[in-house]
Amino acid sequence: MKRFFLIAGLSLFLMSFTYFQDSGAIIEALKSTDVSKISSYFDDYVDLKIMEKDEVKNMGRNQAGVLLRSFFSENGVKAFEKISDRQLGNTMYVTGKLTGNNKNYNITLLLRAKDGKYQILTIRIS
Known part of the structure; x- marks a missing residue:
C-alpha cells in the first residue's frame, strides 16, 4: 500500500512539472510576440x-490567430512582461503587459490543461 501511494505521489509531482513547462513555453511565445507560436497553443x-x-466567443484557432496578429501589427506590440499567474486545478490564469507603440496593454489569458499540456482558452486585451 505504501508503494502505491509513493508511486501515485511521484506521478502527480512529475505531471506538475509538465504543466509548468507548457505554461513557460506559452510565456516565452508571448515574450517573442510571434503570433504563430502563440496560436500553436490555442485550444x-x-x-x-x-x-x-465586442468579445467573440468560440472563434476558431485560425481566425483568432489572424485577429491577434492584426492587433499586434496595428499597435506595434514588441514585448510581453508577465505580472502574475495562478493555478486552480487544471486551469491557470496569466496576467501581464504588452508593450506597443507608446502604449502598454493589459492581457489576461485563461489556460486549461488538456491532453497533458496547457492550451489557451481565452485572451482579453485592454
Whole structure:
C-alpha cells in the first residue's frame, strides 16, 4: 500500500512539472510576440476580447490567430512582461503587459490543461 501511494505521489509531482513547462513555453511565445507560436497553443475554439471591440466567443484557432496578429501589427506590440499567474486545478490564469507603440496593454489569458499540456482558452486585451 505504501508503494502505491509513493508511486501515485511521484506521478502527480512529475505531471506538475509538465504543466509548468507548457505554461513557460506559452510565456516565452508571448515574450517573442510571434503570433504563430502563440496560436500553436490555442485550444480548438478561443474566446477573444480586444480593447473596445465586442468579445467573440468560440472563434476558431485560425481566425483568432489572424485577429491577434492584426492587433499586434496595428499597435506595434514588441514585448510581453508577465505580472502574475495562478493555478486552480487544471486551469491557470496569466496576467501581464504588452508593450506597443507608446502604449502598454493589459492581457489576461485563461489556460486549461488538456491532453497533458496547457492550451489557451481565452485572451482579453485592454
